[in-house]
Each structure stands twice: as C-alpha cells, then as structure tokens.
Amino acid sequence: MIDPKPASYRPAPLIEPGHTFGTITDKISAVVLSGRQPLSWIIVVSIGFMLVGMLGMAVTYLLVKGTGIWGINIPVGWGFAIINFVWWIGIGHAGTLISAILLLLKQGWRTSINRFAEGMTIFAVMCAGLFPLIHTGRPWLAAYWLFPYPNSMSIWPQFRSPLIWDVFAVSTYFTVSLLFWYVGLIPDMATLRDKARSVWVKRAYGFLALGWRGSARHWQRYEHIYLLLAGLSTPLVLSVHTVVSFDFAIGIVPGWHATIFPPYFVAGAIYAGFAMVLTLAIPLRKIYGLEDFITIRHLENMGKVTLLTGMIVGYGYMSEAFFGFYSANKYEGFMILNRMFGPYWFIYWILIFCNIITPQWLWIRRVRTSPLGLFLVAMVVNVGMWLERFVIVVTSLHRDFLPSSWGMYYPTIWDWMTFVGTIGMFLMLFFLFVRLLPMISIFEMRTMAPEARLQKGESH
Amino acid sequence: MAYGADTPPGVYGLMAEFETPTALVEAAKKTYAAGYRKIDTFSPYPIEEAWEAIGHHDRRMSLVVLGGGLAGLLTGVGLQEWVHQLAYPINVAGKPLNSWPQFVPVAFELTILFAALAAVIGMVVLNGLPMPYHPVFNVPRFEHASRDRFFLLVEAVDPQFDRRATLDFLKELNAAEVNEVEP
Numbered sequence: 306m307i308d309p310k311p312a313s314y315r316p317a318p319l320i321e322p323g324h325t326f327g328t329i330t331d332k333i334s335a336v337v338l339s340g341r342q343p344l345s346w347i348i349v350v351s352i353g354f355m356l357v358g359m360l361g362m363a364v365t366y367l368l369v370k371g372t373g374i375w376g377i378n379i380p381v382g383w384g385f386a387i388i389n390f391v392w393w394i395g396i397g398h399a400g401t402l403i404s405a406i407l408l409l410l411k412q413g414w415r416t417s418i419n420r421f422a423e424g425m426t427i428f429a430v431m432c433a434g435l436f437p438l439i440h441t442g443r444p445w446l447a448a449y450w451l452f453p454y455p456n457s458m459s460i461w462p463q464f465r466s467p468l469i470w471d472v473f474a475v476s477t478y479f480t481v482s483l484l485f486w487y488v489g490l491i492p493d494m495a496t497l498r499d500k501a502r503s504v505w506v507k508r509a510y511g512f513l514a515l516g517w518r519g520s521a522r523h524w525q526r527y528e529h530i531y532l533l534l535a536g537l538s539t540p541l542v543l544s545v546h547t548v549v550s551f552d553f554a555i556g557i558v559p560g561w562h563a564t565i566f567p568p569y570f571v572a573g574a575i576y577a578g579f580a581m582v583l584t585l586a587i588p589l590r591k592i593y594g595l596e597d598f599i600t601i602r603h604l605e606n607m608g609k610v611t612l613l614t615g616m617i618v619g620y621g622y623m624s625e626a627f628f629g630f631y632s633a634n635k636y637e638g639f640m641i642l643n644r645m646f647g648p649y650w651f652i653y654w655i656l657i658f659c660n661i662i663t664p665q666w667l668w669i670r671r672v673r674t675s676p677l678g679l680f681l682v683a684m685v686v687n688v689g690m691w692l693e694r695f696v697i698v699v700t701s702l703h704r705d706f707l708p709s710s711w712g713m714y715y716p717t718i719w720d721w722m723t724f725v726g727t728i729g730m731f732l733m734l735f736f737l738f739v740r741l742l743p744m745i746s747i748f749e750m751r752t753m754a755p756e757a758r759l760q761k762g763e764s765h
Numbered sequence: 766m767a768y769g770a771d772t773p774p775g776v777y778g779l780m781a782e783f784e785t786p787t788a789l790v791e792a793a794k795k796t797y798a799a800g801y802r803k804i805d806t807f808s809p810y811p812i813e814e815a816w817e818a819i820g821h822h823d824r825r826m827s828l829v830v831l832g833g834g835l836a837g838l839l840t841g842v843g844l845q846e847w848v849h850q851l852a853y854p855i856n857v858a859g860k861p862l863n864s865w866p867q868f869v870p871v872a873f874e875l876t877i878l879f880a881a882l883a884a885v886i887g888m889v890v891l892n893g894l895p896m897p898y899h900p901v902f903n904v905p906r907f908e909h910a911s912r913d914r915f916f917l918l919v920e921a922v923d924p925q926f927d928r929r930a931t932l933d934f935l936k937e938l939n940a941a942e943v944n945e946v947e948p
Contacts (some may be wrong), residue, residue, distance in 0.1 A: 326913035453844060461853040464845045477874040481881045488885055499908040515895035519910050522821050523892045529826045530884040541877045548870055587795040655884040751810040760787040
C-alpha cells in the first residue's frame with residue numbers, strides 16, 4: 306500500500322493544519338499574481354533560455370548539414386535521438402499516472418502534486434517529440450511519411466509499422482494530457498480572474514477561464530467528464546510506453562525482440578517520471594514555501610512508488626539476462642555477455658548501480674522522509690534511466706549477427722548540444738509555467754481543507 | 766412573473782450568500798422543497814450534495830463520450846482497412862492485406878483521442894461556455910464565489926419568484942447577505 310493508515314503510526318498530514326479556503330487560495334495564487342519571483346527563478350529561467358539558444362543552433366546546423374553531424378552511422382543508426390526520445394517520453398508518464406490512475410484509486414495525496422506533474426508531462430512530451438522529428442533529417446517531408454492525408458503522390462503511411470503506431474500514440478498522449486491539464490485549470494483561471502487587480506491580467510485569465518462561474522450544474526458535468534477523462538487516460542498512459550517498446554520489440558535485433566519489453570518499459574517510465582517529479586517538487590516547495598501543501602507525506606509516498614517501480618525494472622533486467630541464456634540462442638546469449646563485459650561494460654554497471662542499488666535506500670524511512678535524501682536518489686535515478694536507454698539502443702545495435710558489420714558508437718558535440726538543449730527547454734518551459742499558472746490545483750486543494758467537510762445532522 | 770409594485774424592471778434574480786458549504790446545501794434543499802426550480806448554487810469547488818439538492822443530474826455526458834469513442838474506433842478501423850486494402854495495397858512480408866492485429870494500436874489511440882475530445886468539447890458546450898458575460902458577475906460579492914464563499918441564486922423566471930416573498934424566504938435561510946442580481 307502506498308498510503309496506509311495504520312493505527313500504530315501517524316503519517317504527516319496531507320495539508321498542514323490551520324488552512325482555510327481563503328489561505329489556500331491566497332498562498333497558491335500569490336506565486337502567480339504577486340509579480341515578484343525569487344532569485345533562483347530568474348537564474349533557472351536564464352540558464353534554460355541560454356540552453357534553448359544552444360538547441361536552436363544545434364538543430365539549425367542539423368537541418369543545414371543533415372544527420373551526418375551526429376555520431377550515428379551503420380550499424381548504430383539510432384543514437385542519442387532515440388535514447389533521448391524514450392527518456393523524455395518516460396518522464397512524461399508520471400503526470401498522467403498521478404492525475405488519472407491515482408484519482409481512480411482515490412489517493413487523496415495526489416491533489417497537491419497533480420498540476421505540476423501534468424505540466425511536467427506536457428513539457429517532457431514536447432522535448433520527446435522533437436527528437437524523432439529531427440532524426441528524420443528532413444522534418445518537412447515527415448508530414449506524408451507519418452500522417453495519413455491525401456497527398457499528390459497518392460501514397461499512404463504503413464500502418465503495420467510500429468513507428469506509425471508511435472506517431473499516433475505520442476500525439477494522442479500529448480493532446481489528451483493537454484486537455485486534461487486545461488480542464489483542471491479552468492476553475493483556477495476563474496480564481497485568478499477574480500483575484501487579479503490589473504485589467505489586462507484579469508482579461509487574460511478571464512479569456513482562458515471561459516466565463517467559469519462555479520455553477521453546480523457546471524460542476525456536475527465537469528466532475529463527470531473529469532472522471533471519464535481519468536478513465537480514458539489510464540489505458541492511454543499504459544499504451545504509450547507499450548507502443549514505444551514495440552519500436553524495439555517488433556524488430557528481430559537481439560536484446561530488443563523480447564516479450565518482457567512492454568511491462569518493463571511502462572514500469573521504467575513511471576520510475577523515471579516519479580524521480581523527475583521528486584527532482585522538481587523538492588526544490589519548488591522550498592523556493593516558494595509550499596511545505597504546507599507538499600508535505601513530507603507526499604514525498605514519502607512518491608519515494609514508495611519510486612522504490613516499487615524500481616524493483617519492477619530490476620526484475621526486467623534480471624529476466625532479460627535470464628532469457629538471454631535460457632533462449633539457447635547464441636545471439637541473445639552473446640548480446641547479454643556483450644552488455645555486461647563488452648566495450649560498453651562500464652555503462653551497464655553504472656546503470657545497475659543507479660537503477661537497482663541506489664533506490665534500495667528508500668527502504669529506510671529516514672531516507673524517504675528526508676527531502677535531501679530523496680532528491681539525491683531521484684537525481685541518480687534520472688541518470689540511470691537515461692543510461693538504460695543508452696544500453697538498450699546502442700549495445701543491441703553495435704554488435705548484431707555478423708561480426709563483419711560490428712562497429713562502435715560515439716556521440717558528437719552536436720548530440721550533446723541537442724540533448725542538453727532540450728533539458729534547458731524543459732526547465733525554461735516548466736519555470737515559465739510556475740510563473741504564469743497556479744502550480745498546485747487550488748480548487749482541488751480547497752476540497753482538502755477541514756471546513757470542506759459537510760456537517761451532518763440536520764439533513765439526511 | 767409576479768413582481769411587487771416597487772420591482773425594478775428586469776431583475777435577473779436574487780442571490781443569497783453563505784459562509785459554509787453546509788449552510789449552502791441546507792439552504793438549497795429548503796429552496797428546492799419550497800417549490801423553486803430555476804435555482805442554482807455557486808461554489809469554489811465541486812460539492813456533490815449541492816447539485817443533488819437542486820435536483821440536477823445530467824447523464825448526457827456519458828453518451829457524448831461513448832459516441833466520441835465509437836466514432837474514433839470506426840475512423841481508426843475504417844482508415845486503416847481502406848488504406849491497406851483499397852487505396853494503397855502493398856504486400857509486407859507476405860502478410861494478408863487485412864492484417865488486422867497490426868491495426869489495433871492506431872484504432873485504440875484514435876478511440877481514446879476522439880472520446881477525450883468529445884468529453885471536453887461536450888462539457889464546454891453543454892455548460893454554455895465560453896460565456897464571458899453573465900448577470901451573476903454583477904453582484905460585487907460574487908468574486909468570492911471562486912475563493913471562499915457559497916451562493917444560492919433564485920432566478921426571476923421561476924414561476925414562484927416574487928421579489929419580496931423570495932427575499933424574505935432567502936433571509937430566513939441563515940444567509941449572510943441577500944443581493945439583487947441585475948440583468
């Protein structure tokens with residue numbers, strides 16, 4: 306159980322005592338409306354902005370010269386672009402998991418973290434989507450490769466290809482996440498509209514709030530579709546990383562052609578996503594003084610989910626190694642030995658250290674309830690999950706069936722600039738979001754306030 | 766509409782303000798029991814008891830979402846079958862032209878996409894949004910409806926509405942304040 310309520314120990318509260326509807330509203334909306342931002346906000350956005358400039362340079366040079374500027378070549382035709390794509394899309398999974406699956410499971414603690422986790426999802430999927438697009442080298446042609454529209458050549462995409470499934474899965478995921486996020490924001494936009502004092506700020510939020518006035522008739526339909534959206538997003542979020550894993554598993558390359566891939570990828574995605582939510586939540590609650598709303602209990606629960614999914618990922622690694630030998634297929638067996646002891650051996654063992662050994666610290670309650678401890682574990686997991694994708698993509702491709710076609714893969718400076726550039730883009734978008742929109746769902750937090758409980762007695 | 770002699774022409778309704786959700790739900794139940802039907806409540810967060818109290822439950826949203834999902838499924842299946850059997854048949858690894866298991870992922874994604882779009886568009890349209898102007902915003906206190914206060918509105922179009930009688934009725938419901946709503 307993620308969030309048990311045993312009699313023996315009393316977990317930290319979900320919201321610190323003493324808060325009312327008014328204080329919740331003021332505290333969260335002040336971040337947006339006060340107009341003053343802490344110095345750390347300015348520093349992060351500036352760094353992010355500079356890195357976006359670097360990303361722009363790297364992408365421009367790529368479009369001028371072609372993908373030859375990257376380290377990819379045969380046999381490793383899928384280098385950083387696919388590694389980063391899978392890494393970012395994995396990070397994007399935690400947001401929908403928190404907002405949809407935990408909602409259906411009636412996990413009340415999701416309320417403080419769902420909004421910015423959804424924001425994180427959207428920005429991570431934007432970073433992810435960039436990579437396959439620029440990996441085509443000529444993205445302006447990608448329209449007829451990827452989307453079914455009647456073009457002048459009378460040709461159509463190949464729907465039997467997992468790469469086309471990927472296009473549909475990722476674009477659907479992005480659209481539905483954006484809808485879910487926006488629907489959640491409508492009542493909060495109305496709050497900001499009513500609280501703002503400047504006319505233009507009022508108009509901007511009023512435009513986005515669509516004239517929301519909190520009518521009971523509206524709330525009823527709103528709650529109804531919010532639940533339905535959660536129900537729709539739950540299979541969707543599981544399908545997206547399944548389809549991403551099909552990009553590998555449908556192929557016949559040793560190390561990719563494995564039935565464990567879909568569940569193992571989904572668990573890895575949730576693992577990476579929760580690590581990133583922790584990475585963002587721990588500094589945010591400190592910078593903006595939101596410890597009353599994002600309490601130690603939230604951090605501890607996220608630590609538990611990280612530990613659980615980390616164990617599933619560990620099981621995935623073990624079954625990969627087991628099937629490598631149990632299959633009695635010499636290519637599969639060689640692939641595992643090559644991963645562990647081949648030229649990229651150190652990456653494999655750092656990965657095992659990051660993803661399997663480090664999260665074991667989370668068994669200790671003192672680590673789970675310490676923001677610093679959790680932050681360090683989450684950072685290591687972020688690195689580890691990136692290395693996992695490196696191992697899957699590169700070590701499987703670089704030595705396949707024919708020794709005459711073996712080769713090595715080394716990323717170039719352009720690979721690194723593009724990758725680090727997307728981290729900057731993510732940070733910049735995320736911190737702009739924190740500045741412009743309430744990072745915690747105000748109306749859902751009101752339902753957590755003690756006064757929201759109806760007094761029984763006269764009625765019923 | 767039975768206006769009193771001193772009724773200003775065209776009042777939209779009367780709005781009572783409450784300090785707690787419990788008071789709002791109580792008042793809404795009593796108002797409904799008194800025979801008023803053109804009533805609405807306004808709250809800063811969803812209160813299930815409030816829409817039950819005013820006798821509102823719209824089940825059409827389920828049908829809208831179901832319709833969206835079915836439309837997406839048909840689009841997904843139809844598009845892929847048409848492309849691969851009629852418009853652009855190619856032999857891939859000797860698979861039959863109707864290799865339907867490979868059409869499942871795209872059909873699934875389109876089902877979800879259309880259902881989600883139907884849900885959001887349906888909610889916005891059935892709620893009559895976007896509606897930048899509404900008479901309730903004319904009540905100065907109403908900006909607290911998105912913060913910490915709870916409001917009950919009786920519209921003037923209600924057959925039972927009488928400016929004086931309704932005002933007195935609302936005042937008896939422990940309302941903190943009762944205001945007229947200008948149209």
